[in-house]
Amino acid sequence: TQLLEQSPQFLSIQEGENLTVYCNSSSVFSSLQWYRQEPGEGPVLLVTVVTGGEVKKLKRLTFQFGDARKDSSLHITAAQTGDTGLYLCAGVGAGGTSYGKLTFGQGTILTVHP
Amino acid sequence: DTGVSQDPRHKITKRGQNVTFRCDPISEHNRLYWYRQTLGQGPEFLTYFQNEAQLEKSRLLSDRFSAERPKGSFSTLEIQRTEQGDSAMYLCASSFRDRGALETQYFGPGTRLLVL
Numbered sequence: 558t559q560l561l562e563q564s565p566q567f568l569s570i571q572e573g574e575n576l577t578v579y580c581n582s583s584s585v586f587s588s589l590q591w592y593r594q595e596p597g598e599g600p601v602l603l604v605t606v607v608t609g610g611e612v613k614k615l616k617r618l619t620f621q622f623g624d625a626r627k628d629s630s631l632h633i634t635a636a637q638t639g640d641t642g643l644y645l646c647a648g649v650g651a652g653g654t655s656y657g658k659l660t661f662g663q664g665t666i667l668t669v670h671p
Numbered sequence: 672d673t674g675v676s677q678d679p680r681h682k683i684t685k686r687g688q689n690v691t692f693r694c695d696p697i698s699e700h701n702r703l704y705w706y707r708q709t710l711g712q713g714p715e716f717l718t719y720f721q722n723e724a725q726l727e728k729s730r731l732l733s734d735r736f737s738a739e740r741p742k743g744s745f746s747t748l749e750i751q752r753t754e755q756g757d758s759a760m761y762l763c764a765s766s767f768r769d770r771g772a773l774e775t776q777y778f779g780p781g782t783r784l785l786v787l
Contacts, residue, residue: 563713588773599675599762599778600714607773645713649774657702657766657774658727661713 560584561648563662570636571670578631578644578665586648589629590659591620594643603631605649636669643667673780675779677763683785684753691749691781696765702777703746705738706762714762720746721768753786760784 562581569575580589588607592600602647604613606622613620619632632642644665650658676695684690696703702721706714722743732738735753740746750757757774760783761766764776 561713587674591746597783598780599764602775605773605775638748643711647713655777657768658714658716658719659706659714659776664711664713666711 561646561660561662563644563646563665565665566663567666567668569668569670572638573619573635575634576636576667577624578667579628579629580630580646580662582648583627585626586660587651588649589622589626590647591629591631592595592645592647594645594664599644600645631658631669636667638669638671641667675763675765675777677761677779677782679782679784680780681785683787685787686753686755688753689749689751690753690784691747692761692763693785694746694748694763694765694779696744696746696763697777698744700765700767700777701743702766702768702774702776703740704764704766705746705748706764708760708781709758717748717773750784753784755786758784758786 558584564579591603594600604620609624609626611622617634621630643650646662647659678693704719705717708714718738720740735751738748760781762781764778766774766776
């Protein structure tokens with residue numbers, strides 16, 4: 558069974574602080590995705606990382622994919638109250654009928670206080 | 672196109688009743704997924720379709736759960752004899768599977784089920 562462990566589970570910080578969320582897998586996925594979800598809504602894709610060692614930046618968000626393609630991190634610089642939400646990493650299935658199937662981590666609930 | 676839609680958005684039912692949820696994917700998306708999400712947790716895969724064929728079912732999907740996508744467009748998820756443990760958000764996602772290309776799933780807003 559492929560599992561994704563996310564940490565921390567909860568994060569409560571002040572506006573302007575930096576933070577990092579980690580996602581670790583027991584196995585290799587074809588790619589890894591990060592989503593953000595707001596209460597009462599479905600997850601929205603932020604980024605897909607495919608290549609080991611890849612780094613992608615999306616404004617104040619930086620995503621890294623580990624060299625072995627089994628771990629990833631999301632770093633937010635100068636957090637804003639609008640960053641509050643549930644952040645999810647998801648591994649994308651590699652082959653056969655599992656191709657494209659998502660396996661999610663348990664999520665990190667981020668609260669940014671003004 | 673306005674994205675993936677789900678109906679109803681909220682459902683309250685009594686234990687033992689049957690419920691049915693509907694998902695309308697983005698048109699021309701050939702894949703449709705169902706996930707279940709409990710409060711503060713990540714979604715868990717339930718099942719998915721490519722066109723009208725159901726290709727995989729999770730062991731989470733007990734005999735009381737059934738999903739259909741009869742014409743390869745909308746899908747329904749039925750839960751028979753609901754139990755309190757079925758209370759969760761049921762999410763639908765759709766995507767276009769094109770061999771060799773990255774697949775992006777687009778999620779609907781979910782149906783929140785509460786079983787009393």
